[in-house]
Amino acid sequence: MTSLQAIFLGIVQGLTEFLPVSSSGHLVIFQHVFGIEEGPLTFDILVHLGTLVAVIIAFWDDVVAILRKPFSRMTYLIIIGCIPAALMGFYLEPLFTKAFESLLVVGIGLLITGFILKISDTVSRRTIVFKELEETTTWNALFIGLLQGIAIIPGISRSGSTIAGGLLAGLDREWAARYSFLLSIPVILGAGLVHIKRLVETGIESAMILPYIIGPITACIFGYIAIRVVMTLVKDGRLVYFSYYCWTVGLLTLAYVFFG
Numbered sequence: 695m696t697s698l699q700a701i702f703l704g705i706v707q708g709l710t711e712f713l714p715v716s717s718s719g720h721l722v723i724f725q726h727v728f729g730i731e732e733g734p735l736t737f738d739i740l741v742h743l744g745t746l747v748a749v750i751i752a753f754w755d756d757v758v759a760i761l762r763k764p765f766s767r768m769t770y771l772i773i774i775g776c777i778p779a780a781l782m783g784f785y786l787e788p789l790f791t792k793a794f795e796s797l798l799v800v801g802i803g804l805l806i807t808g809f810i811l812k813i814s815d816t817v818s819r820r821t822i823v824f825k826e827l828e829e830t831t832t833w834n835a836l837f838i839g840l841l842q843g844i845a846i847i848p849g850i851s852r853s854g855s856t857i858a859g860g861l862l863a864g865l866d867r868e869w870a871a872r873y874s875f876l877l878s879i880p881v882i883l884g885a886g887l888v889h890i891k892r893l894v895e896t897g898i899e900s901a902m903i904l905p906y907i908i909g910p911i912t913a914c915i916f917g918y919i920a921i922r923v924v925m926t927l928v929k930d931g932r933l934v935y936f937s938y939y940c941w942t943v944g945l946l947t948l949a950y951v952f953f954g
Contacts (some may be wrong), residue, residue, distance in 0.1 A: 696793060696905065697904055697905050697908050699905070700737070700904075700905035700906070700908045700909035700912070701908055701909070701912050703737070703741065703907065703909060703917065704741055704744065704909040704911070704912025704913040705912055705913075705916050705931040706720065706721075707741045707742070707744070707745060707913045707916075707917075708725075708741075708744065708745055708748065708912060708913040708914065708915065708916030708917035708919070708920060709848065709916050709917070709919075709920045710920075711742075711745045711853075711878075711913075711917055711920070711926060712745070712748075712853050712878075712920040712924055713748075713851075713853070713920050713936065714807065714811060714853050714854025714855075714857065714858075714919050714924070714933065714940070715804075715807070715851055715854070715939060715940060715943070716800075716803065716807060716845075716849050716850060716851040716852075716854075716934045716940075717852075718794065718846075718848040718849070719800045719803055719804055719849035719850075719851075720847045721848070722794055722797065722800045722848045722849075723797065723800060723943075723947060724840075725822055726797050727827070727950065729916065736784040737905065737906060737909055739886050740906055740909060740910040741909050741912075741913040742882055742885060742886055742909050743882075743910060744880065744909070744910030744911065744913030744914040744923055745882060745913050745914065745917040746882045746883060747888070747914045747917075748851075748913070748914045748915075748917030748918040748920075748921060749875055749876075749878055749879055749917070749921065750879065750880070751893055751914075751917055751918060752875065752921045752922070753872065753875060753876060754755055755761070755773045756768070756795060756872065756876055757879075767827060767828065768827060768876070771827075771830055771832075771835045771873065772873075772879075772880065773835070774836060774839065774875055775835040775838050775839035775842065775856075775873070776842075776877060776880050776881065776884075777836070777839055777924060778836060778839035778840040778842065778843040779839060779842045779843035779845075779846065779881060780843075780845070780884070780934055781843070782843035782846060783843070783846055786846075787875065790846045793847050793949075794848050797947055797950065797951050798948070798951050799847065799848060799849060799944070800848045800849035800944075800947055801849065801944045801947035801948035801951060802849065802925065802944070802948070803847050803848060803849020803944075804849045804850075804940045804941070804943050804944030804947065805940070805944040805945070805948075806849070806850055807849065807850050807851045807854050807855070807937075807940045807944075808936075808937040808938070808939075808940035808941040808944065809937070810850075810854060810855055810858045811854055811933060811934055811936055811937040811940070812815055812840075812934055812937045813862070814857075814858035814859070814861040814862050815860070815861070815931065815933065815934035815937075817861060817862050818861040818862075818867065818931070819927060819931065821861075821864055823864070824864060824865060824866035824867070824869075825863070825864050825865050825866060825869070826865075826866055826869055827869060827914075830863075830865060830869075830873070832862075834860075834863040834865070837859055837862075837863055838856050838859035838860055838863065838873070838874075838877070839877070840853040840859075841855040841858070841859040842855060842856050842877060842881070844896060844915075849944070851940070852876070852878065852881070853874055853878070853887070853924065854933075854936065854940075856873070856874035856877055856878075857870050857871050857924075857928060857933065860873055860874060867928050867929055867931065868925070868928065868929050870928065871924060871925050871928040872925075873930075875921060877894045920940075
């Protein structure tokens with residue numbers, strides 16, 4: 695892997711991890727359409743950790759508050775929200791793994807993401823009283839967590855689904871986005887820890903050190919930019935714009951599957 699390839703993959707990972715367009719879906723599309731082979735496991739782990747750093751930087755105050763008061767309501771809601779995804783990832787791993795081999799699944803998933811974004815925007819515009827942290831219930835967190843679990847399917851955006859879930863549950867727009875990104879911290883960290891053993895076993899090739907440094911840094915920078923863009927769009931009620939992008943890419947993907 696060259697440094698330019700590392701920069702490109704870092705940009706793609708950083709942007710698609712947090713923009714509501716499904717990073718896994720875009721990875722599958724790139725692999726199938728452009729013949730890009732899956733990157734080394736070590737690099738994949740490092741760029742994900744780069745996006746993790748981006749979230750921590752963007753929500754530093756929240757992270758510090760959680761560390762200072764680990765038994766706060768925020769911590770409780772994050773734990774509850776992560777349970778569905780953890781259970782689904784553990785028990786349905788073979789099914790999800792199979793889904794990553796199918797462009798058809800990705801195309802349908804992107805269409806679903808578009809509809810989720812559109813419906814949640816419509817519901818949010820009709821909501822009169824919005825919930826903040828203290829008003830968010832356990833059932834709200836479980837509902838959002840369930841959507842996060844479903845988003846393991848490539849093509850269904852994690853950030854898009856969880857933010858949309860928050861809006862459907864009546865959460866304030868900014869709080870829905872904050873909660874979504876805070877939920878990503880244990881998810882990204884957990885995904886990295888799952889592969890740590892393999893990373894230790896394989897080690898890092900000395901010739902790959904520079905790309906392995908550049909890739910995560912790039913992912914962190916563009917991940918941070920994506921977070922800020924999403925937060926702004928959510929507050930302004932413009933996240934729905936991404937639904938049109940998801941529909942377009944989804945339809946093009948399905949066209950490629952059936953006619954390509």
